Amino acid sequence: MTEPALKSPALQARGLVKRYGRVTAIDGADFDLYAGEVLAVVGDNGAGKSSLIKALSGALIPDAGTILLDGQVTHFHSPLDARHKGIETVHQTLALAPAMDIATNLFLGREIRRTGPLGSTLRLLDRSAMRARAQEQLDALGIETVSTSASWSRRCPAVSGRRSRSRGRRCSAAGW
Numbered sequence: 133m134t135e136p137a138l139k140s141p142a143l144q145a146r147g148l149v150k151r152y153g154r155v156t157a158i159d160g161a162d163f164d165l166y167a168g169e170v171l172a173v174v175g176d177n178g179a180g181k182s183s184l185i186k187a188l189s190g191a192l193i194p195d196a197g198t199i200l201l202d203g204q205v206t207h208f209h210s211p212l213d214a215r216h217k218g219i220e221t222v223h224q225t226l227a228l229a230p231a232m233d234i235a236t237n238l239f240l241g242r243e244i245r246r247t248g249p250l251g252s253t254l255r256l257l258d259r260s261a262m263r264a265r266a267q268e269q270l271d272a273l274g275i276e277t278v279s280t281s282a283s284w285s286r287r288c289p290a291v292s293g294r295r296s297r298s299r300g301r302r303c304s305a306a307g308w
């Protein structure tokens with residue numbers, strides 16, 4: 133864990149409760165997360181970790197308890213709502229669309245649209261911007277190369293590591 137940068141938590145929960153019928157998944161949980169802190173939530177299978185994270189990210193509405201963001205009581209009505217308030221979640225369940233390319237998967241639900249009426253009225257997507265941003269993210273993570281089209285996915289799936297390097301370079305040379 134890292135040292136907290138601030139004295140008051142950025143995200144807090146007090147007395148969170150979530151029940152699924154007779155099963156109590158979260159039973160009065162308290163939670164403090166400080167800015168700059170990396171916090172691990174550890175527990176047995178079925179202990180309620182996912183339910184807690186879902187409650188803290190708008191994916192479920194707790195039955196009781198309070199969530200505070202920067203000290204203010206807040207209610208997340210949806211994951212999108214939480215995202216707009218700065219909470220992003222990578223869920224344990226792999227919610228990927230394998231038939232779609234990596235850039236499309238990265239921007240699912242937050243697609244970049246073309247500027248002007250092409251984007252606002254016709255809702256056209258700015259695919260090159262999404263690919264460029266995806267490439268930046270992959271470069272930052274040190275992932276060597278990927279394909280952006282389903283056909284390329286079949287021919288050269290996500291490539292990393294020494295043995296795949298030459299194949300990866302071929303994908304790169306081909307555009308991705």
Ligand SMILES: Nc1ncnc2c1ncn2[C@@H]1O[C@H](COP(=O)(O)OP(=O)(O)OP(=O)(O)O)[C@@H](O)[C@H]1O
Nearest residue numbers: 152155156157175176177178179180181182183184
């Ligand atoms: N949608 C649901 N409907 C009914 N019961 C659920 C649901 N989601 C979770 N539960 C139950 O709530 C309890 C907590 O589950 P949860 O998935 O939050 O635990 P977890 O700590 O994330 O487990 P794991 O380590 O297996 O991921 C479990 O008993 C689980 O069976």
Ligand SMILES: [Mg+2]
Nearest residue numbers: 181182183224
């Ligand atoms: Mg879980």
